[in-house]
Amino acid sequence: IDSSWYVQPELTYRLPLTNVSGDEAFSPWKVGQLRLGVNIFFGFSESTSTPTSRSSSLNASMGRITAFDRDGREYDVRELTVEDVRYNEMFPLVPYMFANEGQPSPGADLQTGGIDPMSGDFMPESLPLDAVEVNRNLLNVIGARLKKTPQATLTITGTTDGKELGKNGDRDGLARKRAEWAKAYLVSSFGIDADRIAVRTSSSPSRPSSSTDPDGIAENRRVEFSSNVPDILAPVVITADNQRVSTPDLVNFHPVVESEDSVSTWSLEILQAGRPLRSLQGRGRPSTIGWSIKPNDLSSQQVPVDFEFTARTAGGDSTTVVGTIPVDYVSSVRKRTENLxxxxxxxxxxxxxxxxxxxxxxxxxxxxxxxxxxxxxxxxxxxxxxxxxxxxxxxxxxxxxxxxxxxxxxxxxxxxxxxxxxxxxxxxxxxxxxxxxxxxxxxxxxxxxxxxxxxx
The missing domain is CATH 3.30.1330.60 (OmpA-like domain)
Structure with a gap:
């Protein structure tokens, strides 16, 4: 049977269409844990998807699930191999604090604040293995490092996108407010001497992003940081033994949506044994949806990953595609016993x-x-x-x-x-x-x- 018609036991059970046993003494029996009893099939089967739809004019399928190998070649993902390894990761620090249009301070989605100076030292190395979260803690990382490096000074330069507040707006004042906000946070939360922090303003960033693209314009609304000690803005290195790492760790879903009406929104839910792993949403007709698998995202069990893709039209119709990706878990114990x-x-x-x-x-x-x-x-x-x-x-x-x-x-x-x-x-x-x-x-x-x- 080809990949479109391949059926795995967990699919029968997932829908669920039938009982596990035909014996009336065990009926009804539709327990999720049955998947653990058939894990041998997961390692040798291909990913599956099944469409369901509320409208005959709206149809969807999961065309391909792919990844790139180390040489940049795209291939079809048949399974995810999760392995216990000694893992070290270095996360770059983007030396910018971004602000929303016209705002003197960053929103919670752009910067994590609220550090209590009485609660103990902030430890950059204790942050999660997530580059976005590390950079949302940029001010906290800078504050902790300034505290441990008394000879270091910091220059904070506030900028704007050159267009916000209109033609006659006080953009220099807005840029200064952004820089002063960052300085005040470091002084109040980490006890940094205000004399160690210089505040400047600039009509545009020192290395601006595109001034014609909306994304680039948004990136130019920022505060820039520089220091006389390079270690203040050095990358964050997090070392952790026996981390569960997936191969591949970047997976691309390629849904195919056919509709007489325009597709307004879509969503992709990714789970493992009912535990949510990632929820992705977007507008319009999707072409490729990327899923970055972070260390320890997947469990230490031979349990497949389930996905559910839903597309919705402007007219209110929706269609859903469900499927699974097998998982092979290679533990440290298995490596020793099988001499892997x-x-x-x-x-x-x-x-x-x-x-x-x-x-x-x-x-x-x-x-x-x-x-x-x-x-x-x-x-x-x-x-x-x-x-x-x-x-x-x-x-x-x-x-x-x-x-x-x-x-x-x-x-x-x-x-x-x-x-x-x-x-x-x-x-x-x-x-x-x-x-x-x-x-x-x-x-x-x-x-x-x-x-x-x-x-x-």
Whole structure:
């Protein structure tokens, strides 16, 4: 049977259409835990999807579920392999605090505040393994580092997009309010001496984003941070043993929606054993929906991932596609008992390039030399993957991301020659961070370096 008609036991049970047993003594019996009894099928079966619809004029199916390998080749995802590994990840700090139009302070979606100075020291290393959350805590990270580095000073520069408040508005005043808000937070929450923090304003950012695209304009409403001590704004490194890491860790859903009416909204719910993993929504007809699987997102059991895609039209019709992706969990115990290879994974998300550029400056070379090169061994496999945000054309972004990845690969390869290298650029085809927010777009302009080293 082909992939469109392949049926797994959990599908029968999930709908549910029949009882587990035909014996009347056990009827009715439709218990979710039955999936654990048939996990051998999950490792050898393909992802499945089943459409349901309220309207004959609206139909949907899950065309493909794909991922990119380390060489940038797209392939169909048949299962997710979850593995216990020693895992280290470096998260870049975007040195900007963004504000909404006309507002002197950031919204809760842009910056996490409320640190109580009496509750104890804030520890950047205790943040979750999530680049967006790390950067939503930018002020807290800066405050904690300034507190531990008394010789460090900070310069805060407030900017605007050059258009907000209208032609006669006091944009310089707004820029100053934004910078002063950030300074006041650091002084009150972390006890930083106000004399260590200088406030400036600028009519535009020092390295502005696009001034013609709405996303770029939103990114120019910001506060910029700089310090005489580079460590104040250095990336955050979080080390954790025995993390559950998925391969692949970036999955693309490709739904196909056919409708006589326009598609107004869509949603994709992703669960495992009834536990919500991710909820994604959007407007219009979707082409590709990206799911970034963070460490420990998936459970330590042989339980498949369920997904439910729903499309809705302006006329009120809706259609839903449900399906599963098998999961194979490789625990540390299983590795020892089956003599399977073990490895250490070091992941570095690097924002090394200015907007629309693919060249490394001296500061960025220092980051690669100090933070990435020490983890590369002669038997390491180094994968360099370039990404972009959604600003710009698809083809151009893919070319730009490939050039950035190649720049980083050549730099590393010239210094650690014995390792095995690959590089690729996928552009905006995989949304690794939510592009709806300025933080997500800045983080999306990244090159990820993944160093996999065998462990004895």
């Amino acid at each position: 290879p073990d490895r250490t994974v070091d992941k570095y998300s690097l924002i090394l390039f200015d907007f629309d550029k693919a060249t490394l400056n001296e500061d960025n070379q220092r980051i690669l030399e100090m933070m990435v090169l020490p983890s590369i061994r002669a038997n390491s496999r180094v994968s360099v993957i370039g990404y972009t945000d959604r600003i710009g054309g698809d083809d151009y972004n893919k070319k730009l991301s490939a050039e950035r990845a190649q720049t980083v690969r050549l730099f590393l390869q010239s210094r650690a020659k014995d390792a095995t290298y690959s590089s690729s650029g996928v552009g905006e085809s995989t949304e690794i961070f939510p592009n709806a927010s300025p933080i997500g777009r800045q983080l999306s302009r990244t090159v990820q370096v993944i160093v996999e080293t065998p462990r004895r």
